[in-house]
Amino acid sequence: xxxxxxxxxxxxxxxxxxxxxxxxxxxxxxxxxxxxxxxxxxxxxxxxxxxxxxxxxxxxxxxxxxxxxxxxxxxxxxxxxxxxxxxxxxxxxxxxxxxxxxxxxxxxxxxxxxxxxxxxxxxxxxxxxxxxxxxxxxxxxxxxxxxxxxxxxxxxxxxxxxxxxxxxxxxxxxxxxxxxxxxxxxxxxxxxxxxxxxxxxxxxxxxxxxxxxxxxxxxxxxxxxxxxxxxxxxxxxxxxxxxxxxxxxxxxxxxxxxxxxxxxxxxxxxxxxxxxxxxxxxxxxxxxxxxxxxx
Ligand code: RIB
Numbered sequence: 001x002x003x004x005x006x007x008x009x010x011x012x013x014x015x016x017x018x019x020x021x022x023x024x025x026x027x028x029x030x031x032x033x034x035x036x037x038x039x040x041x042x043x044x045x046x047x048x049x050x051x052x053x054x055x056x057x058x059x060x061x062x063x064x065x066x067x068x069x070x071x072x073x074x075x076x077x078x079x080x081x082x083x084x085x086x087x088x089x090x091x092x093x094x095x096x097x098x099x100x101x102x103x104x105x106x107x108x109x110x111x112x113x114x115x116x117x118x119x120x121x122x123x124x125x126x127x128x129x130x131x132x133x134x135x136x137x138x139x140x141x142x143x144x145x146x147x148x149x150x151x152x153x154x155x156x157x158x159x160x161x162x163x164x165x166x167x168x169x170x171x172x173x174x175x176x177x178x179x180x181x182x183x184x185x186x187x188x189x190x191x192x193x194x195x196x197x198x199x200x201x202x203x204x205x206x207x208x209x210x211x212x213x214x215x216x217x218x219x220x221x222x223x224x225x226x227x228x229x230x231x232x233x234x235x236x237x238x239x240x241x242x243x244x245x246x247x248x249x250x251x252x253x254x255x256x257x258x259x260x261x262x263x264x265x266x267x268x269x270x271x272x273x274x275x276x277x278x279x280x281x282x283x284x285x286x287x288x289x290x291x292x293x294x295x
Contacts, residue, residue, distance in 0.1 A: 003254040005136050010111070011096065045247040048269065058083065070115070140164075166184075240283070
């Protein structure tokens, strides 16, 4: 038996500019290319989960504006097999956008949430009643804080599992952090969340906290610190690598894979994600990940 995956989060249009030079404050330069494609941490995680989950039982709860970007974002989710029954289209509102500069194979991102700010507890909580004990919620922090907080409390009541990817960083009460089933910050988010060394934070949250370290893989604590190495890959664009990790982790856990195997699966999926341009461009299919893991 596998559990359903419910992604509650942002769906945006990514506007990515590639440049060889970073402008100084007040300076104008000419960029090279503009790449426009659906993104948003929530949508990226939903697409990753749908590409990797055998029965494609993946739902997205989110919102877009009633503009052209909104239609493109919804069509993209549908094409990947994500269930969009719980996506709202907000009249008179813009869809979220992410303004990305890609420089020296790394990114700088400014997100304008727009419609993503309309993902509020009054809309989301009633939908959660449709799901069953053990189903997995995946959340990030490009939606209102009050929604993330209310969902964590409600999920505990309904015995739904929660993977919280605390990106971008925003302070979150310890009471709520402790209620989350799995927490997946990167190293700097971990430091900001706990205000102590990564090793101390890991030791205090055994088999709950997974810190992603990019090319160094991911670490968690189970009696001692455990490192799950990354797989070597050619990096084209790291945008969305963390999202693929979270979507893949949800898939593996929904199938009942062990903690360590689930992290290996997520590491392998994200190694493919960085090898193509765009947040969703490199997300692999299940066949590709299974084949690579079996080699
Ligand atoms: O994690 C990558 C995502 O962050 C991009 O797709 C962009 O939308 C930003 O929100």
